[in-house]
Amino acid sequence: MAKRKSMKGDACPVARSLDAIGERWCLLVVRDAFDGARRFGDFQRRLGVARNILADRLRLLVEQGVLAVQPAADGTAYQEYVLTAKGESLFPVIVALRQWGERQLFAEGEAHSQLVDRQGGQPLAPLLPRAADGRLLASADTLVNKLAEIPL
The missing domain is CATH 1.10.10.10 (Winged helix-like DNA-binding domain superfamily/Winged helix DNA-binding domain)
Structure with a gap:
């Protein structure tokens, strides 16, 4: 390999x-x-x-x-x-992957494991990207400031 x-x-x-x-x-x-x-x-x-x-x-x-x-x-x-602490900071990544999988990889009503709030037993709200001022953002609302490439 x-x-x-x-x-x-x-x-x-x-x-x-x-x-x-x-x-x-x-x-x-x-x-x-x-x-x-x-x-x-x-x-x-x-x-x-x-x-x-x-x-x-x-x-x-x-x-x-x-x-x-x-x-x-x-x-x-x-x-x-x-x-x-570095590992614990991956929690939102795992939640985002889980939520994407729930939305995209299961048929409507298909059974799957579910992550719930321990206190109230309710499913977590969807993780959504937000601007610093709290606005919801779509990919079209963002851009990547790439490093300038050094010419050869």
Whole structure:
């Protein structure tokens, strides 16, 4: 399999983000960490992924500072993977992917898991981009200020 090109030095934040956590198993590990998975076995049971792939993705997420390894809370010899502040800041990304999937990938009335507010049990309001003044924004209302390219 061909090695993918690193985007660590790319000027685009989307490219750098995908380089760091964009592989599907990474995002599913993060999703499951938000759902309470902490041990290697928990992730493997939930995801059904091969052990070597899971070990690689956990290592990558630790290297990226998304997860941290700590001794098991129950005092056993196991270690646990916990979300760091950097990892916790991915919550809106996971919610946005979930909401997009609910709208675009399920038929009307088709059953699927649902993220709800723990306090009231209600589904979350849609995440929508807003301007600094609170206005809702569509893609046509935005532009990317790209870095000037240096001629060769």
